[in-house]
Amino acid sequence: MLDIERIRNDPEGVRQNLARRRNELYLKQFTELLAIxxxxxxxxxxxxxxxxxxxxxxxxxxEAKKAGKATDGLARQAEAIPAQLTELEAREAVFEARRRELLMALPNLLDDSVPYGKDDTENQVAREWGERREAPKDLPPHGEFLESHQMGDFERARKVSGAGFYYLEGPMVLLDMAVQRFAMDLLVRKGFTPVIPPYMLRRAPYEGVTDLADFENVMYRIEGEDLYLIATSEHPIAALFMGEILEEDRLPLRWAGISPCFRKEIGGHGVDQKGAFRVHQFHKIEQFVFCQPEDSPRIHEELLSNAEEFLQRLGLAYRVVNVCTGDLGVVAAKKYDIEGWFPRQKQYRELVSCSNCTDYQARRLGIRTGxxxxxxxxxxxxxxSTMVATPRTLVALVESFATEDGRIGIPEVLRPYLGGLHELPAPVAR
RNA sequence: GCUGAGGUAGCCUAGUCCGGUAAGGCGCUGGCCUUGAAAGCCAGUGGCGCAAGCCUCGGGAGUUCAAAUCUCCCCCUCAGCGCCA
Known part of the structure; x- marks a missing residue:
């Protein structure tokens, strides 16, 4: 939510910022907001x-009553007021409701460093890291690879839950957990506090953290209850201090969330391929920070570099992109994506999303500092910022470290979490 | 799910039966005092508004000249019971 004070003080500046999103609707809403x-x-x-x-x-x-005087005259004077007041208050309420609606609909102001662009094809590459590996010639799509080695079952997942779900099996499960644990350990060492948040949120806090359109497009709702499955632990962590006042001296607060994430994403591209890349349910280790306004640009870079460090230590090649105006969501003022290199697909695909939401979420949630x-x-x-999302990152590992003879090398940093295992599929011990 | 108790300012609490326009404490800020600090004493300390003033007792509706207080509906929290990994 935008700061109404700022809007009143500098309507033209705010309008120009909104205009960079090239969405006529926002400008219309903004004009209406000023009037309302x-x-x-x-x-x-x-x-x-x-x-x-x-x-x-x-x-x-x-006073008349206390003094024992007559009150009939006063009563007659006041007679008409309640009805008039009811009318005026109804009018006020109509304006107030619309005003709030408009304020909730408007997106965050963009940071000046966000490049202009019409969609994700015009994001700006900031840098690249690592060797773009080539996949072995006969490497099958990861879905087939996992199924043929009894490390995943997508057919049966479709049967019982539908497309976009998966059974992950055998050593892949251990690899999934290893990747998460490694990411968490890295963050804990950097002073982040681990948190397992609620996996469902009520509507009120949820409206504070996300684009209202997400209620239609992204979130699963529990039937008959005022509860939504979280799309990321960012949401319950952001809502943690809803309506509260944060002690200035204790900022910044760094959280490392771990949770499953649930997404319908019918507004996106749908579930576009068999396997574990784009799915309705996944796990994520998330970085989340509350800080003083002047610190957020620096901390934004810090979160990005944490996520980069993680990928570097796994040995996964990636590039960092500065997300352009046309691809930036409603909530973020600025966003970096990290796209990992997928050797079999021969393309970079999103692994990490790292956003500075400035005061937008906090204001919607009624969080203040004092x-x-x-x-x-x-x-x-x-x-x-994402630290790591699985199983998507596992797909990158499979494609990056697959060998000619159909095995997958395990990055050194993960081996301690896998009992020293060097590669998959592991020799089956019975 | 059932029964009961609750929701008051940054925090804690009184007021609710019996309607008259939020009392007190803590914390915080300033002052007095002190070599300094603590204690003690005095004053200030919710939101909006240039201001007069208005609003604020979980939310909404109603009764009334007037609602924290009375009536109705809803939400949430806690305790006990039930169920349960």
């Missing part, structure tokens, strides 16, 4: 003028 805000304040004024009259009469009434028991007027910034 004025109408709302006027309606508020009218209603409070009438309340002042009412209160004055009520006070006189009270000092030693004093409620402050400050609003913290929030940032989030």
């Amino acid at each position: 805000d004025r109408d709302w304040r006027k309606a508020q004024q009218d209603a409070s003028d009438l309340r002042r009259q009412r209160n004055a009469i009520a006070r006189e009434f009270s 000092k030693q028991g004093k409620p402050g007027k400050g609003v913290p910034h929030t940032l989030n």
